Amino acid sequence: MNRLLSQSQVEAFRDDGLLVLPGFYQEAQLAPIQRAIYDIIGLVIDKYRLDIPRAPFSSANFDDGYQALIRSNRRYGGEVYDAVKQIPAFIRLLADPRHETLFAELRDDAQPAIAAGGYGIRIDNPFEDKFRANWHQEYPAQLRSLDGLVFWSPLVPITPELGPVVFCPGSHREGALAVRTSDPSNPEKAGAYALVLNGEAEYTSRYPQVAPLTRPGDLVVVDFLVLHASGFNQGQRSRWSMQFRYFNYREPTGRSHGWKGSYANGVDFRTVHPELCVKD
Ligand SMILES: O=C(O)CCC(=O)C(=O)O
Ligand SMILES: [Fe+2]
Numbered sequence: 600m601n602r603l604l605s606q607s608q609v610e611a612f613r614d615d616g617l618l619v620l621p622g623f624y625q626e627a628q629l630a631p632i633q634r635a636i637y638d639i640i641g642l643v644i645d646k647y648r649l650d651i652p653r654a655p656f657s658s659a660n661f662d663d664g665y666q667a668l669i670r671s672n673r674r675y676g677g678e679v680y681d682a683v684k685q686i687p688a689f690i691r692l693l694a695d696p697r698h699e700t701l702f703a704e705l706r707d708d709a710q711p712a713i714a715a716g717g718y719g720i721r722i723d724n725p726f727e728d729k730f731r732a733n734w735h736q737e738y739p740a741q742l743r744s745l746d747g748l749v750f751w752s753p754l755v756p757i758t759p760e761l762g763p764v765v766f767c768p769g770s771h772r773e774g775a776l777a778v779r780t781s782d783p784s785n786p787e788k789a790g791a792y793a794l795v796l797n798g799e800a801e802y803t804s805r806y807p808q809v810a811p812l813t814r815p816g817d818l819v820v821v822d823f824l825v826l827h828a829s830g831f832n833q834g835q836r837s838r839w840s841m842q843f844r845y846f847n848y849r850e851p852t853g854r855s856h857g858w859k860g861s862y863a864n865g866v867d868f869r870t871v872h873p874e875l876c877v878k879d
Pocket of ligand 1: 737749829
């Protein structure tokens with residue numbers, strides 16, 4: 600097997616629960632995804648007969664017209680969001696065999712799996728709060744197995760204005776942390792978005808925070824137990840990013856609950872892990 604990681608990268612991931620791999624994906628893997636997004640935005644614009652002029656496609660402006668589309672009606676953005684995770688080139692990238700290789704290099708004796716319902720393309724719109732992720736570990740939101748990896752990769756260059764994701768390196772060592780299942784300060788948030796880490800301020804203050812400024816093609820590998828949160832987009836453009844999630848069939852907790860999925864699969868986390876839920 601051709602190795603993808605050096606020994607020092609494997610060790611950095613063990614220590615931090617986080618690893619940035621610049622230029623992991625090729626332009627030829629990303630361009631068809633960006634082209635399809637451009638076309639889907641066009642189909643929605645045409646469907647609602649909106650008068651939104653668009654520049655011809657390029658990788659740098661694949662979302663041209665999207666800000667005007669959601670200004671016209673925010674629900675049109677929801678149609679695009681649901682559609683883009685079904686782009687064949689995106690699903691091909693989800694199943695890139697190099698994801699299994701990475702898993703095998705980062706975890707001894709793993710049998711990697713793709714988390715159904717655990718992949719998608721986030722569109723974090725400027726000055727929008729409803730779909731921002733609070734501080735969280737991936738496990739309660741996804742389940743499947745305690746041992747899992749998020750593969751996070753941007754489709755636009757990430758700048759400080761776009762609100763990069765913030766991570767607490769080393770926080771995976773806390774193990775699975777308890778959550779509250781409703782967020783009284785954000786009543787509009789639902790499902791996984793409503794989970795609040797119990798003792799959030801205490802846990803996040805124990806660790807440094809990093810917010811990598813990545814570019815299209817770069818990959819951020821995230822341990823399912825590392826604390827992280829969405830930044831706040833104060834830019835002019837939506838922050839488009841891809842998420843692929845893999846888990847490990849061999850991990851005992853996941854195996855014992857039958858590799859159940861969480862909210863995106865209609866499962867209430869409280870029924871699987873009552874001991875990790877704090878009563879409100
Ligand atoms: O992109 C974001 O804002 C959050 C990403 C995240 O929480 C994840 O990929 O698991
Ligand atoms: Fe996450």
